[in-house]
Amino acid sequence: MKTIAVLSCAILALSGQPRAVNAQEYVAGMFSDFGMGIQQVHLAQGKDYSTMVVSWLTAYEAPTIIRYGTKLRKLDMTATSTDVVQYTAFNTTSGYIHHVPLRDLKPSTTYYYLIGETTNQDGSASIRYFTTLPKVGKRIKNFQLAVAADIGQTNDSLLTIDHLLQDPDPAMLLLAGDTSYADCDPQRWDTFFNFMQPFAEQRPMMTLAGNHEIEFDNTTGVATGFQAYINRYRMPEVRPTEINCPFEFTDFCAPSVYFSCYDYGNAYYSFDAATVHVIMLSSYTYINESTPQYNWLVKDLASVNRRKTPWVVVMTHSPMYNSNQAHQNEAQSIAMKAAIEPLLMQYKVNIVIAGHVHAYERTYPVYQNVVDYKDGITYIVAGDAANREGHASEYISPIPSWSAVRNGTQYGHGKMTFHNDRRMTWAWYRNLDGEKILRDEIKICNTAKGLPVSCGKINAKRTKLSKFNPGRALAPDLHSTEPVEATTATKAVKA
Numbered sequence: 132m133k134t135i136a137v138l139s140c141a142i143l144a145l146s147g148q149p150r151a152v153n154a155q156e157y158v159a160g161m162f163s164d165f166g167m168g169i170q171q172v173h174l175a176q177g178k179d180y181s182t183m184v185v186s187w188l189t190a191y192e193a194p195t196i197i198r199y200g201t202k203l204r205k206l207d208m209t210a211t212s213t214d215v216v217q218y219t220a221f222n223t224t225s226g227y228i229h230h231v232p233l234r235d236l237k238p239s240t241t242y243y244y245l246i247g248e249t250t251n252q253d254g255s256a257s258i259r260y261f262t263t264l265p266k267v268g269k270r271i272k273n274f275q276l277a278v279a280a281d282i283g284q285t286n287d288s289l290l291t292i293d294h295l296l297q298d299p300d301p302a303m304l305l306l307a308g309d310t311s312y313a314d315c316d317p318q319r320w321d322t323f324f325n326f327m328q329p330f331a332e333q334r335p336m337m338t339l340a341g342n343h344e345i346e347f348d349n350t351t352g353v354a355t356g357f358q359a360y361i362n363r364y365r366m367p368e369v370r371p372t373e374i375n376c377p378f379e380f381t382d383f384c385a386p387s388v389y390f391s392c393y394d395y396g397n398a399y400y401s402f403d404a405a406t407v408h409v410i411m412l413s414s415y416t417y418i419n420e421s422t423p424q425y426n427w428l429v430k431d432l433a434s435v436n437r438r439k440t441p442w443v444v445v446m447t448h449s450p451m452y453n454s455n456q457a458h459q460n461e462a463q464s465i466a467m468k469a470a471i472e473p474l475l476m477q478y479k480v481n482i483v484i485a486g487h488v489h490a491y492e493r494t495y496p497v498y499q500n501v502v503d504y505k506d507g508i509t510y511i512v513a514g515d516a517a518n519r520e521g522h523a524s525e526y527i528s529p530i531p532s533w534s535a536v537r538n539g540t541q542y543g544h545g546k547m548t549f550h551n552d553r554r555m556t557w558a559w560y561r562n563l564d565g566e567k568i569l570r571d572e573i574k575i576c577n578t579a580k581g582l583p584v585s586c587g588k589i590n591a592k593r594t595k596l597s598k599f600n601p602g603r604a605l606a607p608d609l610h611s612t613e614p615v616e617a618t619t620a621t622k623a624v625k626a
C-alpha cells in the first residue's frame with residue numbers, strides 16, 4: 132500500500148507557559164518529535180480568490196502571525212489576527228487555535244507562507260505554499276474540484292487522502308461533512324487535523340456540518356453542540372454563528388436524525404471558484420420555508436450571475452436521493468428535499484452532492500423522483516471516503532428508476548471537471564488495492580445555458596489535465612534547512 136507523505140515539519144519557536152490541560156498535554160506528547168510547535172495547519176477559501184484563511188493549533192500560547200509573499204525567499208507581507216480560540220467540550224479544553232485571514236491576494240498566484248515569528252531552533256524554516264483560485268468568472272479549461280465525505284482517519288482514509296494528494300489539479304477539497312469521527316473524544320480532532328495537514332496546508336478544505344460534527348455535549352449542564360466544528364473551521368461565513376434555539380437533548384453523540392437552530396458561521400455559506408458557485412448547506416439546521424437557512428438560500432441562488440459563474444454546485448450532508456438501506460428516509464433528508472428541491476430546479480443547479488451514507492451513488496437527472504433528462508438534476512452520494520464505521524452495502528430493492536450507479540463495497544472520492552461553460556464531468560475514483568481506479572464518469576450539460584442535461588456516459592474517456600495545477604510541487608524543497616532571511620513587513624493585515 133502506498134503511504135502518504137510525512138507530516139510537514141513544525142516550527143519550534145514558542146512563547147508562554149504550559150497549562151495543565153488534557154488536550155494540550157496530549158498534543159505535546161504525541162508530537163514530541165516536532166516539539167510543542169505548530170500543527171494541524173489547514174486552509175480555508177474565502178468568498179473568492181482574494182482571501183485565504185490559514186488555521187493551526189499550538190499547545191501553548193504562541194504568536195498569531197503569518198509572513199508570506201509570492202517569492203520563496205522574500206516573505207515581505209505580514210498578517211496577524213485576534214481570532215485565537217480555545218473551547219471546552221467534554222471536560223477538555225482545546226489547544227490554542229489560530230485563524231489568520233490573508234486578504235487582498237492576487238488570483239492564480241502561488242504564495243509562500245511561514246507561520247509564527249521566527250524560524251526553527253536549528254535555523255531552518257517550515258515554509259508552506261498555496262495557489263489562489265482564478266479570478267471569479269475567469270475561464271480555465273478543465274478547472275477541477277475534488278469531493279469527499281465521511282472521511283474519518285483510518286488506513287482507508289489515508290489511501291483516499293493519498294489519492295487526493297497525488298492529483299495536482301483540483302483546486303481544493305469539498306468535504307461534505309462527517310470529517311474527524313471524533314465522536315465526543317476531543318483528542319481525535321487533534322489527530323484528524325494532523326492527518327489532513329499534508330493536503331490541507333496546501334489546498335483549502337471546505338466543509339459542512341455532518342451529524343458527526345454535532346457532538347451533543349451536556350457535561351457542563353448547559354447543552355451545546357458543534358463546538359469543535361464551530362471553533363476549528365473558518366468557512367467564509369455569511370454572518371457570525373447564531374444558535375437560535377436551545378439544543379435538544381439526545382443520548383447519542385452524533386445522532387443520525389437531528390434538527391437544530393445552528394445558523395450562519397460554518398453552518399451554511401457559499402463562495403466562488405473561477406466559473407463555479409459553490410453552496411454549502413446544513414442538514415442539521417432547520418431549512419423549512421421562512422427559516423434563516425431557507426431565506427439565505429433563496430437570496431443566494433437569486434444573486435448568482437450565471438454569466439460569471441455558469442456552474443452552481445450544492446452540497447449537504449444528508450442525501451435527498453439515496454437507495455441505500457442506511458439512513459433511508461431520515462427526517463432531515465425528507466425535510467430538505469421537500470423544502471428546496473423546487474428551488475434547486477428553479478435556479479438550474481447543476482449537481483447536488485451529499486455524504487452520510489458510506490457508499491457511492493449517482494442518479495440520472497431527476498426531479499421529484501422522476502427521471503428528467505431535459506431538466507433534472509444529478510444527485511451524488513459520496514460518503515465513501517472511508518471511516519471507522521465501514522461500508523453501507525445493503526440497498527433497497529427494486530432499484531429506484533432514478534438510481535444510475537451504486538456501490539457500497541469500495542471506498543473512494545469524486546472529482547468535478549468544468550471543461551467550459553457548457554460541459555462538466557463528474558468522476559468517481561475508487562480505492563482498490565492501493566490504486567486509484569476510475570469507476571464512474573458522467574458528462575453533465577449546463578441547463579442554465581439551455582442545453583439538454585445528459586450527454587451520455589463517456590466510458591473510460593479521460594479528460595485532459597488542467598493547466599491550473601495548485602497541488603503540483605512548485606519549489607524543490609519548501610522545508611529548507613537554510614534560514615529564511617528576516618523580512619520587513621511592508622503590509623500589515625489585521626483580522
Ligand SMILES: [Fe+2]
Pocket residue numbers: 309341342343448486487488
Ligand atoms: Fe453522517
